[in-house]
Amino acid sequence: MVFHSDLDHTLIYSYKYDIGLHKRCVEIYQNREISYMTELSAELLNQVRKQVLFVPTTTRTTEQYQRICLGKQPPEYALVCNGGILLVQGERDLGWYAKSRELVAECKEALEEAQRVLEADENVNFEVRNIEALFVFTKSARPEQTICRLQDYLRGSPLEIFSNGVKVYAVPKKLSKGEAVRRFRQKVQAGTVAAAGDSRFDISMLEEADLALAEYGLRGERIQGEHVVYLGENGIFSDELLKYMLAIDEK
Numbered sequence: 197m198v199f200h201s202d203l204d205h206t207l208i209y210s211y212k213y214d215i216g217l218h219k220r221c222v223e224i225y226q227n228r229e230i231s232y233m234t235e236l237s238a239e240l241l242n243q244v245r246k247q248v249l250f251v252p253t254t255t256r257t258t259e260q261y262q263r264i265c266l267g268k269q270p271p272e273y274a275l276v277c278n279g280g281i282l283l284v285q286g287e288r289d290l291g292w293y294a295k296s297r298e299l300v301a302e303c304k305e306a307l308e309e310a311q312r313v314l315e316a317d318e319n320v321n322f323e324v325r326n327i328e329a330l331f332v333f334t335k336s337a338r339p340e341q342t343i344c345r346l347q348d349y350l351r352g353s354p355l356e357i358f359s360n361g362v363k364v365y366a367v368p369k370k371l372s373k374g375e376a377v378r379r380f381r382q383k384v385q386a387g388t389v390a391a392a393g394d395s396r397f398d399i400s401m402l403e404e405a406d407l408a409l410a411e412y413g414l415r416g417e418r419i420q421g422e423h424v425v426y427l428g429e430n431g432i433f434s435d436e437l438l439k440y441m442l443a444i445d446e447k
Contacts, residue, residue, distance in 0.1 A: 197247075197248040197387065197388045197389070198249045198384065198387075198388070198389045199244065199248045199249065199251065199390045199441060200251050200275070200373075200380075200392070200405065201250070201251075201393070202253060202373075202394060202397070203261075203264065205394045205433070206392055206434060207241065207438075208264065208434070211229060215233075215234050219235060220233055220238055222266065223264045223265070224263065225263060233434065234432055236435050237435050237438055238267075240435070243442055244438055244441050247442075249272070249384070249386075251380065252266070252271055252274045253274075253275040253279060253377070254278075255277070255278045255365070256277075257328070258277070258281060258288070260276075261276045261283070262286070272284065273380075275376050275380065277296075278330070278371055278372070278373060278376070278397065279296075279371065279376020280293065280328060280330040280371050281328065281330075282380070293328075296371065299371060300330055300368040303355060303368040304329075306354055306355050306366075307355070309349065309353075310332045310349075310366035311324050311326060313346055313349045314342070314366075317342050317345060317346075319336045319337050319338040319339075319342050320334050320335070320336050320364075321335060322335035330368070331368065332367075333364070333365050335362045335363055335364065336362055336364050337362070339361070339362055339364055340359070342359075342364050343359050346366065354369055355367060355369065356368075358397060360395055373397060373398060373400055373404075374400025375400070377391065377404040377405060389404070389406050389407075390405055390406065390408075390444075391407070393410065393414075394411035394433060395411075396414075399414070399419055402421075405423070407425070408425065409437040409440055410424055410425070411428045412426045412427060412433075413428075414426070
């Protein structure tokens with residue numbers, strides 16, 4: 197089994213999020229501890245990794261992903277930049293990236309337009325970044341207003357506009373986590389594929405998987421398929437999803 201999992205708010209949590217006292221630091225940035233896992237999740241993930249092929253699948257950049265420590269040995273594979281980049285033993289798969297660039301080639305002008313609109317937005321309070329020529333990212337003091345303005349300008353374009361808190365993204369529709377899961381399934385000739393996630397970025401991945409473990413807050417998103425299990429209503433999502441993964445393997 198291949199197990200694709202989002203990271204932030206799925207397996208790891210910001211220092212701003214209360215996951216209790218029994219936790220361990222998994223990310224340090226500028227000499228500050230900024231992300232944690234529960235002790236239970238860290239132990240469960242170690243067990244899960246012995247039984248399935250674990251593939252972190254995240255919108256984080258390569259640099260942001262490589263700040264995270266998920267155990268003594270990093271995962272063999274990781275999909276970063278919303279699946280646009282595949283890391284193998286920490287090194288970029290050049291063929292995978294070239295194919296990703298092909299997939300988003302038609303979006304070049306739309307991405308440039310999104311960048312111009314965001315740079316002119318008075319609510320934007322962060323550098324507007326074109327990430328690896330794959331998608332555009334920034335932050336806004338009023339993300340809802342920024343999203344609406346960007347959607348108006350880009351109506352009918354091949355981009356999707358996402359927000360996650362104050363973060364705003366303009367991402368080619370073809371650069372989805374679901375597409376990355378399809379490509380990776382073909383690459384490793386995977387049998388069963390499981391996926392876990394907590395945000396709109398993860399919906400395509402959850403729909404593509406054979407088993408989807410979705411954070412309870414996504415229940416209103418109408419994720420397609422009868423293979424979706426919602427977890428985390430009464431506990432910490434990471435703990436619950438990893439327990440579920442172990443129970444599946446035992447069966």
